[in-house]
Amino acid sequence: MIFEVSAQPLTNENVLVAKSRDAIRINHHRGLQLRSSAECWRQAIGRMMNKITVRMAEPSDSRAIADLMGQLGYPTAPSEMQAKVDLFLALPSERVLVAERDGEVVGVLSFHLTPMLHAPGNLGRITSLVVSETYRGQGIGSRLVQEAEAWAWSKGCTKIEVTSGDRRLDAHRFYERRGYQCNERRFLKVKS
Numbered sequence: 001m002i003f004e005v006s007a008q009p010l011t012n013e014n015v016l017v018a019k020s021r022d023a024i025r026i027n028h029h030r031g032l033q034l035r036s037s038a039e040c041w042r043q044a045i046g047r048m049m050n051k052i053t054v055r056m057a058e059p060s061d062s063r064a065i066a067d068l069m070g071q072l073g074y075p076t077a078p079s080e081m082q083a084k085v086d087l088f089l090a091l092p093s094e095r096v097l098v099a100e101r102d103g104e105v106v107g108v109l110s111f112h113l114t115p116m117l118h119a120p121g122n123l124g125r126i127t128s129l130v131v132s133e134t135y136r137g138q139g140i141g142s143r144l145v146q147e148a149e150a151w152a153w154s155k156g157c158t159k160i161e162v163t164s165g166d167r168r169l170d171a172h173r174f175y176e177r178r179g180y181q182c183n184e185r186r187f188l189k190v191k192s
Contacts, residue, residue, distance in 0.1 A: 051102065052099050052100070052106075053099070053100045054098070054099050054100075055098060056095070056097060057089070057096035057098045057108065058085075059085055061085065061105050061108075062078050062081040062085050064098075064104070065081050065105065066080075066081035068108050068131075069081070069108075069128070071133055072130040093114070094113075095151060097111070097144055097147055099131070099140045099143060099144055101140075106134070106135045106140060107130065107131040107135065107140045107141060107143075107144055108144075109144040109147075110127045110129075111125065111126055111151070112124070112125045113152065116158075120158065121157060121158035122152075122155060122156045122157045123157065123158075123160075123161065124148070124152035124155075124157040124160035125161050126160065126162040129141060129162075141174060145178055162175055
């Protein structure tokens with residue numbers, strides 16, 4: 001769940017995003033133009049995001065999801081993951097979304113809906129989110145969160161929560177940039 005913006009140069013047919021403050025965009029019709037690296041980065045990300053598909057997970061995605069959970073620090077056997085995906089698919093209150101690029105699953109988000117007894121509406125909860133280390137910093141996590149939020153709001157959620165470990169500072173910033181606020185304390189008891 002650690003998200004970082006890569007500082008590596010990105011090249012594309014017409015774009016070079018460099019580590020410097022400025023980048024050069026070559027336009028064959030207008031000659032040479034100077035653009036900020038941030039602008040070029042946004043344009044390049046926009047083109048890449050057009051190739052990302054977010055969809056409901058399928059049992060055949062279980063191996064890729066297990067690999068992604070391993071990157072998050074939760075190693076899971078593919079057979080165990082398939083049983084979990086099968087369970088989630090059978091429950092109307094659960095969602096497992098995957099982000100796919102060129103036929104490869106590169107991100108996953110799991111989501112849970114809970115009716116609230118003490119307040120109107122439902123509580124939505126992001127229970128896991130991970131993007132492949134190779135594709136982090138490209139907006140894929142944001143797309144997964146947006147899709148989950150849209151579904152949650154349509155199902156009567158009045159708020160959405162997520163838990164992120166204290167050591168995952170990049171993840172905290174990721175959620176804060178998307179409007180999430182750290183505002184409550186969580187108490188946890190682990191079965192002994």
